Amino acid sequence: MAKVLVVDDSSTVRNEVSSFLSSNGIDVDTAVDGVDGLAKIQRDPNLKLVICDVNMPNMDGLTMVEKVKALGKTIPIIMLTTESNPSMKQRGKDAGVKGWIVKPFNGSAAIEGIKKLIS
Amino acid sequence: MDPINHRSLTTILTQSFAETLAVISKQERVSINLVERNLIEAQEFKSVICSIAASTFKMNMLLHYSNADAVINKFFDTINSEIRGDKKTQYQDYISELVNNLCGAANRILGYAGFSSGMSTPATLHISNSTKHMEIIAPDSEVHIGCFLDGEPLFFGSLYLFINQGFENNLTLKIPELAVESEASGELEFF
Numbered sequence: 001m002a003k004v005l006v007v008d009d010s011s012t013v014r015n016e017v018s019s020f021l022s023s024n025g026i027d028v029d030t031a032v033d034g035v036d037g038l039a040k041i042q043r044d045p046n047l048k049l050v051i052c053d054v055n056m057p058n059m060d061g062l063t064m065v066e067k068v069k070a071l072g073k074t075i076p077i078i079m080l081t082t083e084s085n086p087s088m089k090q091r092g093k094d095a096g097v098k099g100w101i102v103k104p105f106n107g108s109a110a111i112e113g114i115k116k117l118i119s
Numbered sequence: 120m121d122p123i124n125h126r127s128l129t130t131i132l133t134q135s136f137a138e139t140l141a142v143i144s145k146q147e148r149v150s151i152n153l154v155e156r157n158l159i160e161a162q163e164f165k166s167v168i169c170s171i172a173a174s175t176f177k178m179n180m181l182l183h184y185s186n187a188d189a190v191i192n193k194f195f196d197t198i199n200s201e202i203r204g205d206k207k208t209q210y211q212d213y214i215s216e217l218v219n220n221l222c223g224a225a226n227r228i229l230g231y232a233g234f235s236s237g238m239s240t241p242a243t244l245h246i247s248n249s250t251k252h253m254e255i256i257a258p259d260s261e262v263h264i265g266c267f268l269d270g271e272p273l274f275f276g277s278l279y280l281f282i283n284q285g286f287e288n289n290l291t292l293k294i295p296e297l298a299v300e301s302e303a304s305g306e307l308e309f310f
Contacts (some may be wrong), residue, residue, distance in 0.1 A: 002242060012216045015203050055240050059168045076305060082223025082238070091310070099309045102227070104142045106305020113307030 002118040003027040003046045007037035008063065008080070010051040013105065017080070018053060020107035026118070034059025037068055047075055048118040051101075054081040054088065062088075065095040078116045080105060124280060125260045127294035129153065130178075132262045135224035139217070140266065142305055144197050149273075150241045154265040156250055159183050166214055167250035169222035171229065173177065173236035175286040179258075180225060181249055182218040183275040186210075197268050214274075215241040221276065231250040232294045253279055259287075 004026055006017045018028040029044065031037035033056045039104055041047060050068075052061040059067075065077050078099040089100055098117060101110055136151045164183035171178040191210045195202050202209050207299075220240045226238045246252060253261070258279040266273045282290050 001142055010216045010219075011204075012200070012209065012213045015209075016200050018200050082219055082226070084223070084227050085235070087235070089310075097310060099307045101305060101307050103223060104139060104305060106142050109305040110307045113309065 001025070001027045002048040003029060003044070004049045004051060004114070004118065005029050005037060005040055005044070005047050006051050006100070007031040007034065007064070009033055009056040009085065010053070013053065013080070017105055017107075020105070020111075021114070024111060024115075025109075026114075034061060034064030034067075035056055037061075038064050040074060041068055041075060042071065050075060050077040051080050051114075052077055054063070054079055054083050062095060062097075065092065065097055069073055069096045077118070078114075079081060122258050122290070124282075124290070124292045126263070126291035128262045128278055128280050130294045131178075131225050131228050132264050132276060133226055135180075135221045136264055136266065136276060139220045139222045143217070143220075145199065147226045148269055149197055149266045150270075152265055152267065154263050154275065156261070156263050156277070158265065159250055159263060159277070160248065163247065164249075164275070165247075166244045167218045167241050167287045168244055168249075169218045169241045170239040171222060171236050172228050172238075173229070173234050174291050175283050176292070179253065179277075179279045179281070180260065181216060181244075181253070181277040181279075182214060182221065183249070183277070184214050185274070193198060193268050193271070194273055197273060211243075215243070223310050225278070228248075228294060231280065232292070234292075250277060253277070256281070 009013050014030045021028045031040050035058045054061040076098040080101045082103045165182050166181045169180050222238050229236050259282045260280040262278050264276045
């Protein structure tokens, strides 16, 4: 089964996204910040997609993406964030981010794209 | 108080609440209405703050919420989310995430209107009567809103405008009313 990693410092967001993905038959793991997320990406070969917040303590989401890229990992990453300013998105694009979702998370609006990325 | 700036502040606060609540709440039971500050000051609320900063102004958005069990139960009855674990802990986290979303929506509205601004992460204020504290730092304009479930208050929001020194006489926030559709909130934009 495809597994998605949800990285967000908010337990509300982790719960919401996890519940929605699970109800759609997608296996989910969670991480509380970029440090935790990076560690899980490095050690779990079953991950097919990462959904990641931008602003988090310890390590922010875009820094995590840059570190994933530096490790040579090709796992697709999409950002789930309240941020939508063009320079932030450009930094994401430059780091290899595959997509951007503006919070609040609306599962039904995003699920087709998510399924496409993990298929 | 500049009437154009005040009207724009009203539009930003109303629109950001409407956009966010459209996604997270059971809309048929929830209503939002502008309120006077004294309605918020009349009750014992805690507050979470999130800020927006641009080169010519700052804005503070506050969410005022009650920790009473009855309100928490009503709150979770209203939103489209499952509760996991301790309800009070989850409520506090949800409130922080809610003000983050509201401030993000306000920041996007400013962006559509041509203003370049950044926003902070939410912070819980460990004081009571936060509106009175905000008055001390003399906002140039302020607007307040209430979110009601079946007519009963769930929480309140405040948006304050502070014009930076040197721009007091030449900042006009022109935010067209209802000109902004949500930036496909929740949809996946592929790169």
